[in-house]
Amino acid sequence: MDFEFSDEQQAFVKDVERFLDEHDDPDIFDVTRENMAQIVDTPKRRAFMAEVGEQGWLGITWPKEYGGQEGEGVYEYLLNEQLAGRGGPQIGKGVGIIGKTLIHHGSEKLKAEFLPKILRNEVEFAVGYSEPDAGSDAASMKLKATRDGDGWRLNGQKVWTTSAHFAEWYWLGARTDPDDKHGGITLFLVPLDQPGITIKGMWTMGDERTNEVFIDDVFVHDDYVVGEVGKGFQYISQALDLERFTMxxxxxxxxxxxxxxxxxxxxxxxxxxxxxxxxxxxxxxxxxxxxxxxxxxxxxxxxxxxxxxxxxxxxxxxxxxxxxxxxxxxxxxxxxxxxxxxxxxxxxxxxxxxxxxxxxxxxxxxxxxxxxxxxxxxxxxxxxxxxxxxxx
Ligand SMILES: Cc1cc2nc3c(=O)[nH]c(=O)nc-3n(C[C@H](O)[C@H](O)[C@H](O)COP(=O)(O)OP(=O)(O)OC[C@H]3O[C@@H](n4cnc5c(N)ncnc54)[C@H](O)[C@@H]3O)c2cc1C
Missing domain, CATH: 1.20.140.10 (Butyryl-CoA Dehydrogenase, subunit A, domain 3)
Known part of the structure; x- marks a missing residue:
């Protein structure tokens, strides 16, 4: 069993280290933000991640047809570890949860709209699974999606939504069938900046902010349903495995x-x-x-x-x-x-x-x-x- 990295992988680490040295800036890298250092929440951090994207490093593991490099997962691991070691923003929700789920299950329209923006770091997402009565048991989520013409009307509350106060899009789990616990959940993509969405800050004991999000009669067109109706919990579970590791x-x-x-x-x-x-x-x-x-x-x-x-x-x-x-x-x-x-x-x-x-x-x-x-x-x-x- 070999636990060492190959010459090529070590050369990649050197390239990343050099790049990080060149971009050294206390507004971007701050180890005292602990694990929350990973979020891309300021214009400077966004610009930095856009430059990481220009290196081709954001889509390092994505298929070539979506602008990626089809590199092995170890390169994403090495990149994230280098960024995290310096308290820098990291590859997270966009490339990992949203991008990878869209690549596997998203419509051509959603892929065309979001994947290029993710690779250029032009969009930030917040992830809304947890609710006041659905945390560990995410499948108990109640936020209601009711059929309305060619879309869905959403009503309910989420809690602990990190990044909602600066992200543009909400990756949201909602209940489309009240009678089927796991098969009654659907994933939606919803713009956060619209009437009907109220975001309230909650400060953690780690000084950083997360949020409560209230959704009041928000319409989402069918085009912004992720994958199949009723498959949301399956997609969420797969992405959570990645989140547990990358975050x-x-x-x-x-x-x-x-x-x-x-x-x-x-x-x-x-x-x-x-x-x-x-x-x-x-x-x-x-x-x-x-x-x-x-x-x-x-x-x-x-x-x-x-x-x-x-x-x-x-x-x-x-x-x-x-x-x-x-x-x-x-x-x-x-x-x-x-x-x-x-x-x-x-x-x-x-x-x-x-x-x-x-x-x-x-x-x-x-x-x-x-x-x-x-x-x-x-x-x-x-x-x-x-x-x-x-x-x-
Ligand atoms: C800083 C922070 C950021 C977060 N960001 C997000 C985010 O961006 N998006 C999002 O959707 N969520 C987010 N979360 C929510 C997080 O996923 C939930 O807090 C977590 O899943 C736990 O749920 P809960 O807080 O409702 O606790 P509960 O599920 O109510 O659990 C309470 C206690 O009971 C225990 N428990 C529960 N069920 C069992 C069981 N079956 N067996 C044994 N013990 C059990 C738990 O371990 C815990 O100790 C965030 C949380 C934090 C703290």
Whole structure:
């Protein structure tokens, strides 16, 4: 078994590193935004991603007929890991969830309208699955789509819609059949800037914004139904496997672990270097070993997904569960090891690790919820990998 990258893959990483060095800008790259650094929410970040698109890197894995390069999934992984390691915006919803679903299931009209714009980074999307009574169990969504002439009329509420306050389009799951739980959900593409859509900000404990979205009598033409009516839940489930992997990158874990190791290496407490404290040494060793496990679980997902077919569900869940729980533990260990000073706010220069432990501590909790909670990942592994009975 070979866990090393090929010469060609390493050369690609060098190209990306060079490109990122040339575009180094604190308004684009900010590791203190933690996992939310991935969203493309400012004009500067949009312009940067458009340049990433000009390199041909946005559609690196897309088929050539849609403007892609038909590259192996490992290149998208390598690109995203480089971007994430610097706290930069990443390939996410547009290329991954929306683009890949449209390529497989979208009409020619939707492909022609959206795919070129995604590759040039000219459009941002928000994803609306969760509702007040439908989070882990997304198939319980109630937002109602009622047949009206040559389209559908939408009414209801979504919650936790990240990016809705700056995105142009809403990738929205709605109930087209109240009597069929899974087969009664359809995916729609809806412009966000229109009467009938109200967006209200919700701030997370990680300082970043997500949103409630209220939909009041919004008409959507049949042309903007994604794929087949009633197949929405199937498309959502496939895309969620990708989301679980692409949105929770490994590089930030490595970056925070390096920060902690450097802190331990250079700090003396009560006259004793921290690096000589046996308890601290044990804790660091455990974190380093676990980080390697997370890295390899990620590589295993990449290797499995390159075999073709549907994204490997249990591999995505194993990676998401292990990596995000490790992130949380790493933050907790950083707080413990650095002591009371670690409670100082992020960007406090005199705080241990300039306050990173504090922001990571708050933020990593969120990572174990978004994209499906840790309990949900455990259920998926229990059912699909171990064949255990369903609990809901
Ligand atoms: C920062 C952030 C951004 C998000 N962005 C988006 C977005 O852009 N679009 C979107 O659609 N959603 C988004 N979400 C929503 C996210 O997907 C949901 O929060 C998540 O699926 C959990 O749903 P819930 O919050 O309703 O919790 P619930 O489903 O109510 O769960 C509550 C608790 O019960 C546990 N639980 C639930 N069911 C089971 C079960 N069967 N077995 C064991 N335990 C269970 C859960 O693990 C959790 O601990 C975001 C969430 C966050 C925090």
């Amino acid at each position: 929770f990158t490994f590089s930030p874990i490595k970056q925070r672990l390096d920060l902690l190791v450097e802190y331990v290496r250079t700090t003396v407490r009560d006259g004793v270097p921290l690096k000589d404290d046996p308890v601290v040494r044990q804790r660091i060793a455990r974190l380093v070993a676990d980080a390697e496990t997370a890295r390899v679980l990620g590589l295993r997902f990449v290797a499995e997904s390159m075999k073709g077919g549907a994204p490997p569900t249990t591999h995505a869940s194993e990676y998401k569960l292990f990596a995000t729980e490790l992130s949380k533990r790493l933050a907790s260990e950083s707080m413990d090891i650095a002591g009371p000073g670690s409670a100082l706010r992020v960007r406090t220069e005199e705080a241990p690790m300039a306050g990173r432990a504090e922001s990571t501590y708050r933020y990593t909790v969120i990572d174990t919820i978004g994209g499906g909670t840790s309990e949900v990942q455990k259920n998926i592994i229990a059912r699909r990998k171990l064949g255990l009975p369903k609990n809901f």
